[in-house]
Amino acid sequence: MSEEVESSRVPAYDSSAFECPYCNVYAVQDWERLTWPKMDGGKFWKGWKWSKCQHCQVLTLWSHLEKIVQPDSVPFGPDPNPDMPKNVLDIYEEARRVLPVSVRSCAALLRLALQVLIETLEPGRGHINQKIRRLVERGLEPSAQKAMDVLRVVGNNAVHPGSIELEEDGELVPALFGLLNLVVHHVISRPRQIEALFDSLPESARQAIAKRDQPTRRKSKPSSAAAQLPSPDSVKEVVPA
Numbered sequence: 001m002s003e004e005v006e007s008s009r010v011p012a013y014d015s016s017a018f019e020c021p022y023c024n025v026y027a028v029q030d031w032e033r034l035t036w037p038k039m040d041g042g043k044f045w046k047g048w049k050w051s052k053c054q055h056c057q058v059l060t061l062w063s064h065l066e067k068i069v070q071p072d073s074v075p076f077g078p079d080p081n082p083d084m085p086k087n088v089l090d091i092y093e094e095a096r097r098v099l100p101v102s103v104r105s106c107a108a109l110l111r112l113a114l115q116v117l118i119e120t121l122e123p124g125r126g127h128i129n130q131k132i133r134r135l136v137e138r139g140l141e142p143s144a145q146k147a148m149d150v151l152r153v154v155g156n157n158a159v160h161p162g163s164i165e166l167e168e169d170g171e172l173v174p175a176l177f178g179l180l181n182l183v184v185h186h187v188i189s190r191p192r193q194i195e196a197l198f199d200s201l202p203e204s205a206r207q208a209i210a211k212r213d214q215p216t217r218r219k220s221k222p223s224s225a226a227a228q229l230p231s232p233d234s235v236k237e238v239v240p241a
């Protein structure tokens, strides 16, 4: 089966036929707009629809964001990085569940997940913004810093009046999942992988490295001092004006 035919079987908004999420049969779908009884006063957002499977006759509920709300067995967004801490993961999964209904809630939850992750890296006082700055000072990868800032800014826009129209850009909020995974990769997975590789070195090699990096007290040869990078301030002192 070609890739094109394969993708046409995946449930899609307004598609005339797809593989039903209930009976798994590729079947014709009848579409109907969702209306709410007038007595209730409320109404669904424009764009909410049912699709009815002609094979099993069961209804699938679609939101105005053109995503399936019911059945909720299809999780949205990419799978989480397996190294994601449990308290961050719980919020990540919650964000996946609300994505088809509210991109603002989803963005706000992903920002919260980032905040919880940052708390574990940089506990103590300060706003998320100040903590990101401290992490940058500690050597945070620039791409991880940018990913954190996108999550922070977009998430802030979801809860405060801002200049980003989240629903207008259908790609922005779903992309935040990938950014959070990227942050976890940089701050947890990669250091962990490098640590494991380092630990796999022969004992003698690790001892030699530890000896090399011991602070030298008696020796005052400049060679050992030169191995340490000077701080930007000390560079200023030696550079003639």
Ligand SMILES: [Zn+2]
Binding pocket: 020, 021, 022, 023, 024, 025, 027, 053, 054, 055, 056, 057, 058
């Ligand atoms: Zn069906």
